[in-house]
Amino acid sequence: MKVILTHEVSGLGAAGDVVDVKDGYARNFLFRRGLATAWTKGGQAQVDAIAKGRETRAVKSLEEAKSIKGNLESSTVTVTAHAGKEGRLFGAVSTADIAAAVKAAGGPSLDKRKIELPTPIKAVGSHAALVRLHPEVQASLKLDVVAG
Known part of the structure; x- marks a missing residue:
């Protein structure tokens, strides 16, 4: 299952990354804790917004x-x-x-x-x-x- 990470997950990726995970891991861990959302065709705009927000919050240099x-x-x-x-x-x-x-x-x-x-x-x-x-x-x- 493809998901969009909304927060950084150790060993998986950073916010805004699109990753492929097992269905149970996505449903039982990532979705319930609000760490990811399901990938959709219109998800690219969401990925861009998350990446922009991550850049503004990150330590710049x-x-x-x-x-x-x-x-x-x-x-x-x-x-x-x-x-x-x-x-x-x-x-x-x-x-x-x-x-x-x-x-x-x-x-x-x-x-x-x-x-x-x-x-x-x-x-x-x-x-x-x-x-x-x-x-x-x-x-x-x-x-x-x-x-x-």
């Missing part, structure tokens, strides 16, 4: 992405979450929480969809996250999760 990468990697971001006595969190730290903590710490405004967590953060302590700033630039972000 490679140099800017590298400077943001330097700022992110040189600092540690503190995320406050509700935790029990043993340091286990009630729930998990989401990518939206991380983006808000970076912004509150005086960092750049990050898109929560560009932040990847290798494992869910469910405990107090030091953790790491990956931020995709540009197709060629990825920053490693150090997180310090504290009980609050």
